[in-house]
Amino acid sequence: MTGDHQTLALLLFSGFVAVTLMITTWVSRRRHGSAEEFYAGGRLFSPMENGFAIAGDYLSAASFLGATGMIALYGYDGLLYVVGFLVAWLVVLFVVAELVRNCGRFTLADVVAARMSERPVRIAAGTSSVTVSVLYLVAQMVGAGSLVALLLGRTGEAAQAWTVIGVGALMVIYVSLGGMRATTWIQIVKAALLLGGTIALTVLVLVRFHGDVGRLLLTAAERSGHGKAFLAPGLKYGGSWTARFDFISLGLALVLGTAGLPHILSRFYTVPTARAARRSTVWSIGLIGGFYLMTIVLGFGATAIVGPEAMRASNAAGNTAMPLLALDLGGGPGSTGGTVLFAVVAAVAFATILAVVAGITLASSASVAHDLYASLRRSRGRARSEVTVARFAAVGIGVVAIALGLLARDMNVAFLVGLAFAVAASANLPVLLYSLFWRGFTTRGAVWAVYGGLVPALALVLLSPVVSGSPDSLFPAVDFQYFPLQNPGIVSIPLGFLAGWLGTVTSDEVADQAKYAETEVRSLTGAGAV
Amino acid sequence: MQSSNGRSHGVGDGFESSAEQRGVHAAPARDVRYDDPWHDALATGWGEPDDTGTPAPAVPSPRGERSTAAVRALDVYVEVQRSAAFQQVRGRYRRFVIPGAAVFLVWYVGYVVTATSAPGLMARPVAGAVNVGMLAGLGQFLSTFLLTWAYSRHARVRRDRAALELRWDTQELTRGARGGAS
Numbered sequence: 001m002t003g004d005h006q007t008l009a010l011l012l013f014s015g016f017v018a019v020t021l022m023i024t025t026w027v028s029r030r031r032h033g034s035a036e037e038f039y040a041g042g043r044l045f046s047p048m049e050n051g052f053a054i055a056g057d058y059l060s061a062a063s064f065l066g067a068t069g070m071i072a073l074y075g076y077d078g079l080l081y082v083v084g085f086l087v088a089w090l091v092v093l094f095v096v097a098e099l100v101r102n103c104g105r106f107t108l109a110d111v112v113a114a115r116m117s118e119r120p121v122r123i124a125a126g127t128s129s130v131t132v133s134v135l136y137l138v139a140q141m142v143g144a145g146s147l148v149a150l151l152l153g154r155t156g157e158a159a160q161a162w163t164v165i166g167v168g169a170l171m172v173i174y175v176s177l178g179g180m181r182a183t184t185w186i187q188i189v190k191a192a193l194l195l196g197g198t199i200a201l202t203v204l205v206l207v208r209f210h211g212d213v214g215r216l217l218l219t220a221a222e223r224s225g226h227g228k229a230f231l232a233p234g235l236k237y238g239g240s241w242t243a244r245f246d247f248i249s250l251g252l253a254l255v256l257g258t259a260g261l262p263h264i265l266s267r268f269y270t271v272p273t274a275r276a277a278r279r280s281t282v283w284s285i286g287l288i289g290g291f292y293l294m295t296i297v298l299g300f301g302a303t304a305i306v307g308p309e310a311m312r313a314s315n316a317a318g319n320t321a322m323p324l325l326a327l328d329l330g331g332g333p334g335s336t337g338g339t340v341l342f343a344v345v346a347a348v349a350f351a352t353i354l355a356v357v358a359g360i361t362l363a364s365s366a367s368v369a370h371d372l373y374a375s376l377r378r379s380r381g382r383a384r385s386e387v388t389v390a391r392f393a394a395v396g397i398g399v400v401a402i403a404l405g406l407l408a409r410d411m412n413v414a415f416l417v418g419l420a421f422a423v424a425a426s427a428n429l430p431v432l433l434y435s436l437f438w439r440g441f442t443t444r445g446a447v448w449a450v451y452g453g454l455v456p457a458l459a460l461v462l463l464s465p466v467v468s469g470s471p472d473s474l475f476p477a478v479d480f481q482y483f484p485l486q487n488p489g490i491v492s493i494p495l496g497f498l499a500g501w502l503g504t505v506t507s508d509e510v511a512d513q514a515k516y517a518e519t520e521v522r523s524l525t526g527a528g529a530v
Numbered sequence: 531m532q533s534s535n536g537r538s539h540g541v542g543d544g545f546e547s548s549a550e551q552r553g554v555h556a557a558p559a560r561d562v563r564y565d566d567p568w569h570d571a572l573a574t575g576w577g578e579p580d581d582t583g584t585p586a587p588a589v590p591s592p593r594g595e596r597s598t599a600a601v602r603a604l605d606v607y608v609e610v611q612r613s614a615a616f617q618q619v620r621g622r623y624r625r626f627v628i629p630g631a632a633v634f635l636v637w638y639v640g641y642v643v644t645a646t647s648a649p650g651l652m653a654r655p656v657a658g659a660v661n662v663g664m665l666a667g668l669g670q671f672l673s674t675f676l677l678t679w680a681y682s683r684h685a686r687v688r689r690d691r692a693a694l695e696l697r698w699d700t701q702e703l704t705r706g707a708r709g710g711a712s
Contacts, residue, residue, distance in 0.1 A: 076645075076652075076663055076664075076667070079667050080642070080645050080667070083638070083641070083667055083670045083671070084638070084642075086670070086671065086674055087634060087638045087670055087674055089674070089678075090630075090631070090634050090674055090677055090678065090681075091631070093678060093681055093682075094627045094630060094631050094681060095627065095631070098685075213659075214658045214659045214660070215659075217659035217660075217664075218658070218659045221659070228653065228655075228661075229653070231653075231659060231661055231663070231664065232649055232652050232653030232661060232663050233645040233646065233649040233652050233653075233663055234649035234653075237645075237646055238646070238649055244646040244647060247642070247646050248639075248642055248643060248646060251638070251639075251642040252639070255635070255638055275690060278682060278685060279682070281678075282678055282682050285674065285675070285678045286675075286678075289671055289674060289675060292671075293671060513608065514601075514604035514605065514607065514608050515604065517604070517607040517608040517610070517611040518604060518607040520611055520620070521607045521610045521611050521616060521696070521700060522607075524616070524619055524620055524623060524689075524693060525610075525616070525619065525693045525694075525696040525697040525700060526693065526694075526697045527607075527610075527696065527697045527700035527701050527704070528700070528701060528704065529697075
């Protein structure tokens with residue numbers, strides 16, 4: 001990778017940063033400082049705009065670079081991984097989008113707390129939301145750090161650290177100055193760039209193979225060195241039964257976790273009605289599904305055109321498959337086309353990370369200010385002061401994420417993302433579903449459902465091979481590994497549901513039928529929705 | 531709770547009527563184009579945090595002593611929940627969502643379990659480069675798109691109108707209940 005790529009990539013990326021900062025200043029000049037505006041962007045985005053923003057919020061660098069690389073190296077198993085990210089949106093569409101839009105105001109805890117004793121429920125749901133957000137945020141920060149090393153050829157630790165700090169500073173500026181409105185526009189711009197770049201590359205790959213997908217697949221299989229096995233499952237998630245169960249666990253976490261991700265939930269509050277929330281979900285499913293279909297073409301294309309040796313030489317996990325493919329499609333190293341396409345891919349990857357971290361920071365600052373601060377302080381401050389707290393919370397979360405991002409620099413990004421999904425599925429989804437659909441659900445059930453999912457998920461990770469007991473783990477010297485899987489989902493998700501049920505049947509509190517009637521009527525009709 | 535109700539009575543009318551206008555505009559036109567979102571003239575008058583007429587769940591409020599007005603508003607919800615119109619909307623929603631969710635969850639989990647435990651079956655060739663696994667994977671994409679389309683069509687045709695009517699009726703009733711109390 002020569003200096004040309006890097007200069008152009010840096011120029012394009014600076015352009016993106018300049019545009020996003022312009023958006024932020026523009027938005028912050030017109031702000032009124034109301035909570036409605038800061039958390040929900042005034043709730044007046046159109047379904048199409050919100051659909052693009054959701055896609056921009058959801059498609060992280062892990063999808064853009066990681067999934068393509070996985071397909072490029074492991075063939076069918078990469079596809080298997082990608083499917084979960086899309087199917088998850090049916091859960092969001094069926095049970096979350098409209099109902100949550102109708103019942104809540106800014107956060108997940110709003111939906112649950114409407115029926116229950118507010119303080120404990122808000123603290124529980126706020127804690128789990130912040131945990132999920134921070135895990136996801138750290139994953140993105142680590143990804144950003146290693147991206148620089150990969151794409152700009154700066155492998156020094158200092159460059160990586162400065163990238164993490166720079167990304168953290170930018171996301172804090174976007175969120176604390178621009179709130180939801182700036183974040184949404186940044187995500188829309190990013191989604192357009194990401195999809196535009198992906199479409200262009202996909203067309204180039206298909207043109208290279210004269211539109212013959214069958215030949216593309218056969219060439220990829222041949223070049224991968226695995227033959228037909230490349231087009232069948234087993235290269236990555238085959239082998240030992242532990243690996244297989246690990247993947248089933250990850251698949252469950254992906255499908256059920258998306259509906260519990262705080263930054264996805266908060267996007268539904270930016271549209272005026274439940275109908276608009278539904279239509280924005282339909283938009284986002286179309287965009288996300290189209291994107292993943294294209295990553296499949298790009299992944300197999302990378303194997304067929306670049307070849308696995310070159311990809312492995314550049315990055316063992318395959319994260320550079322996409323930029324290498326772009327370089328080749330543009331005419332190879334040294335050509336103008338190759339330079340431009342490579343720079344575009346690098347810049348899009350950075351833009352992706354920035355937009356995603358901004359969304360997560362906003363959602364977690366909402367959880368801190370709206371749920372935790374409001375419940376713990378018990379002072380009935382005006383809405384303006386809550387927004388001020390949220391702005392400071394964004395700064396605090398930025399600092400924590402930078403610090404953890406620097407500490408976790410060597411951790412596997414895909415593992416961290418899988419973990420965030422698993423915690424979201426175990427701690428947030430059960431309580432959400434029970435409060436929306438279970439007449440007899442009580443406060444104790446709600447609190448138990450959250451902690452009963454959150455604590456086992458985190459504890460199982462501590463006892464897993466990720467932390468200790470294997471050469472790749474965080475502390476290879478010690479061994480307190482008692483749980484064989486990397487992803488806790490398969491155990492902790494049922495535990496979350498079980499704990500919610502157990503807490504409800506053991507509590508003497510009788511569920512308030514009138515409050516349940518209110519939740520049910522509001523969730524399905526939108527009566528009284530803000 | 532008391533204080534938010536007291537406030538809501540004064541500004542509640544403004545909220546309801548502006549909300550109703552939106553509803554009137556929104557109902558016939560399928561594609562609602564909102565004004566330039568940069569321009570937030572509507573946002574300030576509508577949906578300010580403390581101006582909403584609903585018992586705002588966001589502000590931590592001492593629970594337990596509910597005002598009479600709030601109790602009556604809750605009674606309205608119980609009444610609406612028992613009404614035939616609401617039961618119909620809920621029934622239609624559940625009759626679609628429960629089987630639909632069961633189908634795609636079973637289909638997805640079955641796919642993942644088969645792919646990990648029986649890779650041989652997935653590798654069976656169908657035509658050219660295409661094998662059973664490829665078809666199943668693309669089938670997941672296809673079924674997701676189809677279910678998305680079916681759900682949104684079902685909601686649009688079978689639920690939206692009834693839900694919108696219930697929404698205005700309920701808001702009318704809760705406003706009446708609150709107004710009568712204070």
